[in-house]
Amino acid sequence: MAPQGDSFQRRVGVEHLLVDRDLRIVSLSEGAPCFAEDPASAVPGEDVRLGFPEFVGAERDLLDLLLGQRLSWSLTAVCRSHFDGELI
Amino acid sequence: MILAKICVLGDISVGKTSLIRRYVDREFSDAYLSTVGVKSSRKFVKLAGVHDESPREIQMVLWDLEGGSTFHDVSESYLQGAHAAVIVGDLTRLDTIDRIENHLDHFLKVNPRAWAVVALNKSDALAEKPDLSSNSWDSRKAVIQTMCTSARSGGGVDRLFEEIGMHLISEHTDGPAR
Numbered sequence: 001m002a003p004q005g006d007s008f009q010r011r012v013g014v015e016h017l018l019v020d021r022d023l024r025i026v027s028l029s030e031g032a033p034c035f036a037e038d039p040a041s042a043v044p045g046e047d048v049r050l051g052f053p054e055f056v057g058a059e060r061d062l063l064d065l066l067l068g069q070r071l072s073w074s075l076t077a078v079c080r081s082h083f084d085g086e087l088i
Numbered sequence: 089m090i091l092a093k094i095c096v097l098g099d100i101s102v103g104k105t106s107l108i109r110r111y112v113d114r115e116f117s118d119a120y121l122s123t124v125g126v127k128s129s130r131k132f133v134k135l136a137g138v139h140d141e142s143p144r145e146i147q148m149v150l151w152d153l154e155g156g157s158t159f160h161d162v163s164e165s166y167l168q169g170a171h172a173a174v175i176v177g178d179l180t181r182l183d184t185i186d187r188i189e190n191h192l193d194h195f196l197k198v199n200p201r202a203w204a205v206v207a208l209n210k211s212d213a214l215a216e217k218p219d220l221s222s223n224s225w226d227s228r229k230a231v232i233q234t235m236c237t238s239a240r241s242g243g244g245v246d247r248l249f250e251e252i253g254m255h256l257i258s259e260h261t262d263g264p265a266r
Contacts, residue, residue, distance in 0.1 A: 037130065049091055053130045053149040057093030057169030
């Protein structure tokens with residue numbers, strides 16, 4: 001992503017990561033690992049599904065996006081919490 | 089590593105969250121908190137398949153979906169892409185068992201190539217072991233197993249998810265059965 005876009009996203013509080021067609025992380029913004037279930041797995045070269053398990057099962061949809069057969073894919077919200085309800 | 093999305097479905101208060109908590113966190117609580125929306129949990133397991141010498145690693149992502157006997161469009165987006173489902177009924181409330189097939193139909197409508205296991209939960213609350221010889225869903229090819237479970241005592245819970253793991257391994261080895 002262009003540095004200009006990156007700077008804009010940071011200003012509006014949006015984090016991002018880029019993945020290749022094998023769902024390996026190519027690059028990610030500074031704050032993106034904070035949203036991962038396992039921040040240590042959210043690093044370039046790793047499978048994005050290790051840090052963000054919500055992508056398991058969405059592989060076909062993501063590939064359709066890449067091939068232009070689908071315009072968008074979204075997951076409205078993800079909440080990370082312990083079972084006692086405490087937010088991570 | 090085998091990655092799998094498993095949806096846990098069933099009527100309200102049948103013990104879906106408790107089953108996941110028992111399996112993932114090895115805990116049980118009597119305090120009942122209704123699940124709002126969806127919650128996902130993850131479990132890494134290592135299992136040897138029937139024909140495999142070496143164990144395979146599996147990452148199961150368990151989607152705990154808000155219980156209910158009626159279905160909303162919103163839940164379909166959460167079901168999409170699932171490899172399998174655990175359909176849960178409460179042995180102390182027969183109406184929840186009667187609706188197992190409704191949950192199964194709903195799940196298979198979104199994921200026609202997926203499969204399911206049925207968990208008849210709260211088995212610890214029954215004095216006698218229930219008769220599992222004939223259920224309305226027995227003829228359904230998508231249902232690979234029906235088991236009695238107790239999230240409270242832990243009875244049957246590991247075996248339930250182990251069965252899912254074994255089926256995932258055989259799918260990866262032999263390709264989908266259907």
